[in-house]
Amino acid sequence: MQVTETLNEGLKRGYNIVVTADELDAKVNEKLAEAQPEIEMKGFRKGKVPMPLLKKQFGERLLGEAMQEAIDGAMNKHFEESGDKPALQPKVEMKNGEEWKPGSDVEVEMSYEALPEIPEVELKGISLEKMVVKADDAAVDEALGNLAETAQDFKARRKGSKAKDGDQVVMDFVGKVDGEAFEGGSAEDFPLVLGSNQFIPGFEEQLVGVKAEEEKDVTVTFPEEYQAEHLAGKEAVFTCTIKEVKEPVAAEINDELAQKFGSEDLEGLKAQISERLEAEYAGAARAVMKRALLDKLDDLVSFELPPSLVEAEAGQIAHQLWHEENPDVQGHDHPEIEPTDEHNKLAERRVRLGLLLADLGQKAEVEVTDAEMTQAIMNQARQYPGQERQFFEFVQQNAQMQQQLRAPLFEDKVVDYVFELAEVADKEVSKEDLQKAIEELEEE
Known part of the structure; x- marks a missing residue:
């Protein structure tokens, strides 16, 4: 088998793979030898059918399998030896496909974009600020008032x-x-x-x-x-x-109201509300700090990006934004949407950060557990009342859907890993300051 490099420009790679007729013939014979003990044919005892007769009967059928296995083996060996990781599924084309006949060599062209080398980042040198908001009496009273209205x-x-x-x-x-x-x-x-x-x-x-x-x-x-x-x-x-x-x-704000919401008395309900509010504030503050971290990482690293990944991401961004601006169009029967320079710039940032976080997570051996995946699926399933079981089974049988659920979990775990290594300083702020920071995130 011969593998010859034909293209090496930036991240683009091209290779010519030749599988000789002798190699294919050897693979077919190997497959026949494996199957021979179990084959029965009229006039012969089980396992005693002569190899030439087996080859005449099954050889052509096994040739396609042998060809595919040989090409796959050549590709896998190439990636193991080169260390390349393709950004997307490699493109494989048979050069002599129309003229090829049994007994001839097979010539294949393989092309792909390699994932880039990700530079090391000194995570301990990253400084971040975490906004901390305490649930004050006014916020608790406001939440109490809202509860009283719901319990009218x-x-x-x-x-x-x-x-x-x-x-x-x-x-x-x-x-x-x-x-x-x-x-x-x-x-x-x-x-x-x-x-x-x-x-x-x-x-x-x-x-x-x-x-x-x-x-x-x-x-x-x-x-x-x-x-x-x-x-x-x-x-x-x-x-x-x-x-x-x-x-x-509105219901009166007293111990009786508290008991309706599972607390022993009004003070217990206030403590429960305070805890819930501070958990909400912490979640919002984390979102703000995550954006700050991603901004810092984006400034710290620079490396070549696979054009195919950027193009695909830009197309997805443009498509999603178009549907947000045209909510009446439910399907995808609409003119082709061309990404703008702004879409391409955002796509580059997303691809760069996605590759960086994936690299950081791999090196840190970050994994999404089965329990975390199950919880994520259950959370999604709640959006389909009465069909939770069907949704759960659909996800279990759909690898793409599983990846869509796993990706954000993995990203958040990597972000938490970086938070642990970075220098994080608490900064106590008002609820209004935090709300303003969240609004600024949504506007970007």
């Missing part, structure tokens, strides 16, 4: 007041179809929040404006796909007797 109570409106959207109406009702009451269509002292969509479409809207002690007939049509088949698609009249009209009010 209702109090009776002034006598004679009309019900508004969002009010609670306490009523008795009897539903009839064709003048006959039906099972499950009646209730007493039923509390219904108008606008909650608890009842079938059109019901709650007709109760807006009712008053206590008023009787009102509500006429609605059950949906065609209603679960009770005997009611599906039929018109019904509900006679509603309004007993009370109540307006929503």
